[in-house]
Amino acid sequence: MTTPPQGPPPAPEWAPEREVTAEAAAGLIAGRFPGLAGAPVEPLAIGWDNTVFLVGGEWVFRFPRRRIAVPGVEREIAVLSAIAPRLPLPIPVPRFAAGPSEEFPWPFWGARMIPGRELAEAGPGDEDRTVLAAQVGAFLRALHDPALAAEAGSGLPHDPMERSDPAVRAARTLPRLDSLVRLGVWERDPAVMGFLAEAGDRHPPAGDPVIVHGDLHVRHVLLDPAGRAAGVIDWGDVCLADPAVDLAIAYAGFAGAARAALLDGYGPVPPDREAAARVLALNLSATLAEWAASTGRATLLAEALAGIGRALAG
CATH class of the missing domain: 3.30.200.20 (Phosphorylase Kinase; domain 1)
Incomplete structure (x- = not known):
């Protein structure tokens, strides 16, 4: 006979330790x-x-x-x-x-203040994201300039969250997906599960680290009323890391012609970097979806679930 757990359930990991009114x-x-x-x-x-x-x-x-x-x-x-x-x-x-x-x-x-709406909140259709995607690609090309890392990156840590390591991120994504299934908002996708299983054998991309935003997803890109990029916010994870850490947004936030526009604006992405970015796209999208489902954020949930779908799209 299993003894039921005693006391209140554990607080969710996003629960505040100190709230400021x-x-x-x-x-x-x-x-x-x-x-x-x-x-x-x-x-x-x-x-x-x-x-x-x-x-x-x-x-x-x-x-x-x-x-x-x-x-x-x-x-x-x-x-x-x-x-x-x-x-x-x-x-x-x-x-x-x-x-x-x-x-x-x-x-x-x-x-x-940088005026604008979160990409996740504005929710433009995939076909309406091409101009925005090109702007994001150009932004990342500038941010990832090795010269900028040499000038301003000396005091930054190296990938402290291990977001460029596909094996680490794949392992951390599986519990998120399990939670989405329990919450009733996602059904297991064999393609996603197979990709994550293969990612367990992958190594981080090779190359020199650059300055990365570190947590670039659909809540952190702001849009103006015309749907163009207005700014990039929330830099609490800024660090030195492989560019794959930021390129995750190419796979979670964009698809089709829009993704092509982002990558055209950014430049070539080798296969190992693309694979790591896709794994992180799944990880960030699943994390956002779990938080959104658990806290009643329906618009964000829809966008995050769409990100899981985009992550492996061609």
């Missing part, structure tokens, strides 16, 4: 940056690692929700202002940066 954020911001005292503070977005507020209709402030996010916040403060001038799309540039204090034990920062 709009009222608390207003006090912390006013205390560290008096020029913003009295400015209205509105909730803007919530992710796994950060809570985001719009301040005075102009500034976006990010507060960590979990201790694991703190090194990423520190990297954002250190590196984004150095790489922003070299990139063809806007990225956040910290204008206000606060270190730990008695009132809040972790660093936080604010940057001028």
Whole structure:
């Protein structure tokens, strides 16, 4: 006879260790940056690692929700202002940066708002993503320039999440897919399961590391009202790694002519890098889908499930 587990179920991995309300954020911001005292503070977005507020209709402030996010916040403060001038799309540039204090034990920062809607929220059809894809390809080509890594990458860690390792990512994707099946939002696809099984024998791509966004998916590309790229946000995983880490978006976010436009804008992608990017596309899409299904985000769930389908498409 199996004894049922005692006590409450474990908290989901995205559960916050510290939540900042709009009222608390207003006090912390006013205390560290008096020029913003009295400015209205509105909730803007919530992710796994950060809570985001719009301040005075102009500034976006990010507060960590979990201790694991703190090194990423520190990297954002250190590196984004150095790489922003070299990139063809806007990225956040910290204008206000606060270190730990008695009132809040972790660093936080604010940057001028980049207007736009998340790709996942806007949800354009695959046929409407071609121009956007070409912009993303050109952006990644600039970001992955070895010269930029030489100039600004010296303090960055090397792929701390092992996202360029297809064997590691395949193993971490299987439990996500199991969860999607239990949640009733996905049925096992033999092609996906077979691809992940084969990925268990793959090695990371060969080549020198470059600066990568580190977590580039459909929530982190912003669109303007015309459906063009408006900016790239949420750089908490910025690091040095193989370009496959960012190229996952080519396979999770785009298909057909749009993907071809992205790769034309980016440049050649060797087979080992493509395979690693497809594995990570499955991993990120499954992770987003699990979170969306568990937290009632229907639009994101639809986009993330579509990403699983795109990941192995030709």
